[in-house]
Amino acid sequence: MYYEINENTARAAHDMMSFRDYQPGSATAEYRAAVDRAAALVERCKASTSPYYHGKLDALLDRYARRLADWTNAYNRNGASCPSVMIAGASNFPVRKKQRQNAREESLWAEYKEIEGILEKIKSVGTGPVDLTDPHAREILTGDLEAAQKTLEYCKAGNAYFRKHKTLRGYGGLTDEQADSMTDPEEFGFRLYGKPYPDYELASLRGRIKRVQARLEELDKLQQMQAQPAADEQHDGFKVVRNAEQNRLQLIFDGKPDEQTRQLLKSNGFRWSPRNQAWQRQLTNNAEYALRSVIESITA
Structure with missing residues (x-):
């Protein structure tokens, strides 16, 4: 998990800018x-995401630890390259060398922001749409679907309860305070909708249910493709691969495509x-439509 920090360089950098003794280590x-x-942070993210993402989280943590160590050593090397005017004194002070040091420090702080950005990547892992290549994808999607359906039925029943009793008190585990605040x-x-669970909220839940059902249908299609892989589609200068294992639609060229093709x-x-040596996007119906547009343009 940890990488080496050069303590000698750290001490030298400290001594270039401070009269105080360096604290070893x-x-x-x-x-x-x-x-x-x-x-x-990684452990907290692991607790709330599928095990499918745990390897990626570990890899991001290792990248953060390695890059932060490299940055720390580089920062200290730069700090040790020229003393502050307070330490060296104004007489014969190496002004140009100090300017180069300051310029390097600015670039190092820009790099530090990139390293801190790895923490944001860690936070985002597993928070987007369920990756259909996740072995737990069906379990996760099914759980999401059941939760959305249960919430929809709860809200619909709550509206029916209110129409009958003119109150939500006594409904579905709500406290009296909660029931009164909702009505x-x-x-x-x-005042606007006249019901505790408005139509837009129910419509949102129905939309969520449809989206999860669509993802489950995509998963069924993907698993069928994994069981019966599609043959590669050969074209002049490139081939199309429907990589069901990685859930990617891939274009593999004989050589590097020209700038116009890359922009297309x-x-x-x-x-x-770089890992797959392919131009790719997620294997979806939209990707297939995009593929047809690309092929038509390339072969025109």
């Missing part, structure tokens, strides 16, 4: 504290994957 301790905070005549939403691919949602 302080640079390493500061670095490890930052990595520990990142590790704690408060002075509350804007209730990008404008149709395809991105270069």
Whole structure:
């Protein structure tokens, strides 16, 4: 998890800008504290995401720890390259060298922001749409569907209960305070819709149910393709691969496509994957439509 921090360089950088004694090991301790905070963030993310994402979270943590160590050592090397005027004195002070040091420091802080951005990536892992290649995808989607359907039925029954009793007191585990606040005549939403669960809320739930059902249908299609892989589609200079295992529609060229073709691919949602050596996007119906547009343009 941890990478080495050069304490000698850290001490030299400290001595270039301060009269105080350097606390041995302080640079390493500061670095490890930052990595520990990142590790704690990863554990919190693991607790709320599918095990499918845990390897990616570990890889991001390792990248953060490695890059932060490299940055810390580079920052200290730069700090040790020229003393402050307070330490060296104004006489014969190396002004140009200090200017180069300051310029390098600015670029190092820009790099530091990129490293901190890894923490934002960690936070975002597993928060978007369910990845259909996740072995737990069906379990997750089914749970989402059941939860949305249960919530919809609860809201519909709540409206029916209110129509009958003119109150929500006694319904569905609500406290009297909660029930009264949802049917408060002075509350804007209730005055506007006249029911505790307005139509737009029910419509939102129905939309969510349809979206999850559509994802389950996509999963069924993907798994059928995995069981019966489609043959590669050969064209002049490239081939099309429907990679069901990775859920990617891929275009593999004989060589690097020209600038016009690359812009065409990008404008149709395809991105270069160095790992797969392919231009690819998620394997969906929209991707198939985009593919037809790309092929028509390339072969025109």
